[in-house]
Amino acid sequence: MMIDTAELTKTFHGRGGCRGITLQVPEGCIFGLLGPNGAGKSTFVKMLAGLHRPDSGRATILGQPLGRPEARRKLGYLPELFRYPDWLTPAEVLRFHGRLGGLRASDTRTPAFRSRVRDTLEKVGLSDVADRRVGGFSKGMQQRLGLAVALLLDPELVILDEPASALDPVGRYEIRSLLKRLRDQGVTVFLNTHLLEDVEDLCDEAAFLHKGELLAAGPLRTLIGGAGGSGPNWRFRLGGWLPETWDELNSDLGVQSFRLRLAEQNDAGDALLTACVTDPEQAGYLCSLFVRSGLTLFESGPERYSLEAWFLRMTESRHGGDPK
Template structure:
């Protein structure tokens, strides 16, 4: 769906994007993650032909961009740097204008009206009234921008911070919608600095920092096993006595144990045989939070936006810095 080779963008002496190779497979939910100011939006704009690369090659839907961008735009839905709209017009009027002037330019007024109503319903604005967009909340504007991105029924959806301004209920609705679209065949490319958003939605993650791509891999591989086991028990004292020096960490009713021969089944049997009750025993996995913090360094916006990640994850990340096999 998207391939870039050595893409670089300079603004004078400032390098906004530095030698980036992206690999976005058809059908993926790709999370493009990094601190604010790391080059995400510049990269997204180059993918859409809105900004020209200083050097490098970009292919979207098998065609070079920007040389043949007009051929691929009808199959792309996009929302970049927030939703754009005429503030004095209603949401419906804005979508009608966008549809009429869009790359597919359907002349059938009834079909256009039906399409507008369909996308408004899908983003939760089906009951919208005739208020002008300037009276909308930020969350409503985000929903309207997403509706505009869906008008073409795109094969590829490119979104930059799509949940900005939404409350938790709205974030979940957007996430569910993107899952639904992806299940129906739409490839989703989502740029964000929010770890929780990427971890909850995406199948593949690319991490950019200071303009460079520092990680690209399947999310399951990124969140691989740490080599430790997590034991949950109502009697942590008994478990600690049985496990002895193998206990690496202890948190209330949870113990983190250095890897045991035979894995979880063998350790579970050992504990039960010694009379230790168990609530659960699983492999510990790395969190996306720790991976990104290690890769982007201290003080970044990504580090400050750490949300809802597994804080017990290990920090050894050398094995996660391999490219996705495409």
């Protein structure tokens, strides 16, 4: 596991923070950390990055105990709130962080390192402003520079705290594309974000924190009941539905049991049916049955649930005040 925590706890004078977090993040995936404001997400991320010392519990990062220099050398981190000195250029910021990452001053003046800086700035869309002063940067450009710092030393694990919060739609698309390329190259990305559409598009797995507690964790499609793939429920949009159609279908089904249910029906003869199936082949059988029965099959496919709806259900199930 790239990240492995057991009962990890950090509170502030007994309040807020997060408590008893047991979580595993597999290697080579994009993992999303979700939860409402004040859920304890930033506290958890700062413990992983070594900025908060846990009160109790244990954790390993890249197989090393939390806080070990060996793990930090392979970790890239983008904090939620940061600011670089206005008088520096992006190239100078990266040279400075190269030194912080363990490089000697002479190493940061070599052609190889200058090439690395150019490549990193190009990845995040800042190659054209490499020699401009940071003080004139927009929030989105600052965010891109922070991401460049996190990627500079080719980390195996990247922890990003709200990486797209200040970006416009084009910038968010570019950063999502970059994160997908990183995953394809074997880099593990741990993403703390409020942008649910980014999680739906990017994440292989996710976890949900609320009031400092871990409520759910696992593959994204499993958590939200089939988003992005097939689940046990299948939808059929049909035309030509008549009052007697239901009895005819039940007769044709015979001993087959699909838990077929009429979800919607209107006066024009349009109907929506749902069925609990074990595999797409069973859904295909039902499609052929509907056609043989004289119905028009307009649409067939697995039910899809939105991450937003799941997020709201999870939050409302534990409604109450959140920790700071």
